[in-house]
Amino acid sequence: MKADGHIKISVEAITQMQKNCQVERKLCSLPIFVNGTYQWSNPEVSNRADFISAFIAYMVNLRAYNFNAFDPRKNLARRIAAVDFDESWTHEAPTGQRYHFMKSSNETEYDSYINGCVFIKEKMDRWVIECKQKVNILKQLQNDNENVTFQIRRYGVKHLALALHALQDSFSPAHTVRSEKAIYQIKCRKEAMISGVDAAEANHPHPIIKIFDYDKQKHGSPIDIITPHSKGDIHSGSLNTNSGKLAVKATQELIILGLQSVSQNKDSLAGWGAYKAKWLAQKNLPSTENYKCS
Numbered sequence: 001m002k003a004d005g006h007i008k009i010s011v012e013a014i015t016q017m018q019k020n021c022q023v024e025r026k027l028c029s030l031p032i033f034v035n036g037t038y039q040w041s042n043p044e045v046s047n048r049a050d051f052i053s054a055f056i057a058y059m060v061n062l063r064a065y066n067f068n069a070f071d072p073r074k075n076l077a078r079r080i081a082a083v084d085f086d087e088s089w090t091h092e093a094p095t096g097q098r099y100h101f102m103k104s105s106n107e108t109e110y111d112s113y114i115n116g117c118v119f120i121k122e123k124m125d126r127w128v129i130e131c132k133q134k135v136n137i138l139k140q141l142q143n144d145n146e147n148v149t150f151q152i153r154r155y156g157v158k159h160l161a162l163a164l165h166a167l168q169d170s171f172s173p174a175h176t177v178r179s180e181k182a183i184y185q186i187k188c189r190k191e192a193m194i195s196g197v198d199a200a201e202a203n204h205p206h207p208i209i210k211i212f213d214y215d216k217q218k219h220g221s222p223i224d225i226i227t228p229h230s231k232g233d234i235h236s237g238s239l240n241t242n243s244g245k246l247a248v249k250a251t252q253e254l255i256i257l258g259l260q261s262v263s264q265n266k267d268s269l270a271g272w273g274a275y276k277a278k279w280l281a282q283k284n285l286p287s288t289e290n291y292k293c294s
Contacts, residue, residue: 005237046237130156174232
């Protein structure tokens with residue numbers, strides 16, 4: 001998913017979460033959930049112009065995205081998108097593929113699936129702990145706006161951003177296949193979705209049946225919109241596609257799950273098993289490499 005797509009998906013998910021807040025309202029209104037304003041050429045569809053706009057904003061306001069600095073503009077939606085920039089090493093490193101729910105060449109599809117799910121769960125666990133600690137500090141201070149350090153107001157957003165970035169990428173046709181109606185090409189050093197990128201149903205998440213190997217895909221420049229990988233990322237970052245709609249709902253429900261865990265004073269994310277079965281199920285992913293390069 002492209003940076004502008006991550007922001008658009010995240011803003012919509014946060015908006016829906018706040019409209020249907022299932023915990024105390026104060027938690028749904030944490031500073032990290034302030035969406036801010038954006039000037040998009042198309043607020044519904046991910047596109048090159050808006051990606052460039054998001055990247056320029058990142059460069060100009062670097063501190064607004066930096067994991068180790070505070071800025072009022074550093075909201076969750078921007079932080080999710082900023083993973084691609086702040087953690088750029090992950091695009092090429094084998095262990096970095098779990099940040100984007102993809103497969104590296106040294107692991108099987110099933111292993112990459114397990115690694116991706118474990119990554120999301122571990123980051124959510126860490127966010128629950130940090131968020132709970134900071135919320136408790138705020139309750140003691142009895143004031144959200146004064147006598148509160150910037151560090152406290154961050155609410156461990158880094159971990160939540162990493163988890164949601166990987167989750168959202170799992171809905172990109174450039175990263176996974178979630179419908180048996182889809183047609184994709186698998187050859188030595190070449191993997192790509194051919195058709196059926198929107199075969200997924202907007203109200204019915206299908207299990208993951210294929211995870212693409214990043215090294216076996218053709219990648220253009222960051223502003224590329226021609227390669228199959230880029231087309232899939234643009235598609236899933238658009239609010240008018242089934243993949244995008246699923247990503248919004250999955251994001252919204254994982255945030256709610258995290259907030260419920262904080263509200264219930266849990267030490268880790270509660271309800272993960274049911275969530276994973278709904279949004280991150282897999283079907284017959286191979287546990288061995290099914291083709292070799294010659």
